[in-house]
Amino acid sequence: MTPPRPLRELTRPELAVLLPELLLAGHLIDRAGMPHAIGAFGLDGMRDIAIEEWMGASPVYTRRMQRALGFEGDSVEVIFKGMQLDVGAPPQFMDFRYVVHDHDRGEFHLDHCGALMDVEPMGDDFVVAMCHDIEDPTFDATAIATNVRAQVRPLHRPPRTPADRHPHCAWTVTIAADHDPLPIPEIATRMGRTHAAQVDLSPIDPAEDGLGHYAGPLLDDLRFGDWSHSALVRVAEEVCIQGHLLALSFREAVRARATDDATVEGIARKQLAGIAGLTSERLCAALDLPADLEGAAQVLLLHPALLPSAYVDATVTLDDRLVLRLGRSDGATADAAWPALVDADHLAPLDALLRGVDARLRADVLSSGPDELVVEVVTDDDPAPEADEVALTRFSTGAEFAFVDRGTPVAIGPRPA
Incomplete structure (x- = not known):
């Protein structure tokens, strides 16, 4: 059998294909978790959980990405660069278009909002909850990671009037000395x-071919094939951390409303199962992986639930059988992040991940203890039905979304006076 390759051993073209998939997977975490939040706490509870979830994660991972790619600053342009590398705005699915007037003023609109396409069929109450109640505080929380006096305000937003209004929404971003600083x-x-x-x-090697930082002008689109190998590895790792932070923040918000730990863990595991299965399926398609043990081994090494390796101690071996070992002395276990939710008594999220490759696959425990969980991936004779958690996540239009090459990026600079 062909051994699987870890993230750092993928080629630049493979990484360029993988990265948008990781960004989309991070965005669809909400599609995996929010149906269960609605079931437990109703629409208002889901709304408040989403607000806290994004306000908790976004300021943290925005600053991480700025440091990683060397575009720290306090301008509108820096805010927009961060949004381009944010799981809240995966390219094309959330098609942000930017205008920079000067250091302190800019605008953006969405030519396509995949999130709107997901909730619009559910009615205006859901649209208002997302486009008004959730967006107002969470856009500001993202912006203040760059400048505490930044404000993001709508020019127009859904519910759409007329029903086919385009662009889907439009916003201004303004920094001013007389704005009260937001904490x-x-x-x-x-x-x-x-x-x-x-x-x-992973560090970025500035000597490599390709773009190794984002200190230059804001680009209308990021064509990941233009980036260096080590930069793509680092950004992919950062995007996986964004997903973990979002899931941790989601669980904190759920915990504030739940009456017992079992409810919190149950919802978190359902969230993981939903995103795990759908992401595996998309990774297989994007990277043209086989629907067998070799494909499963490769997916296990590239799945955002089990990356980055500096945070998640996951070892995959493939010889005459496929074995996954999850160590319990890593940062993910200390945070009680996604890998910590998988244990000998709770294999459903891992099974969902494997069945995104082949519906006949499942995990079989070899050993379990305080230091590690070791499972073998086995192949059953008959395919298992799709997990309910995956079916709920598949409701999103992101499940079938296809990325396209948009050609050479164009620099966006301040408009002349």
């Missing part, structure tokens, strides 16, 4: 103390 949300402060927030990831 970093308390939940973001807590997220900032996690191992996920503080983990050191």
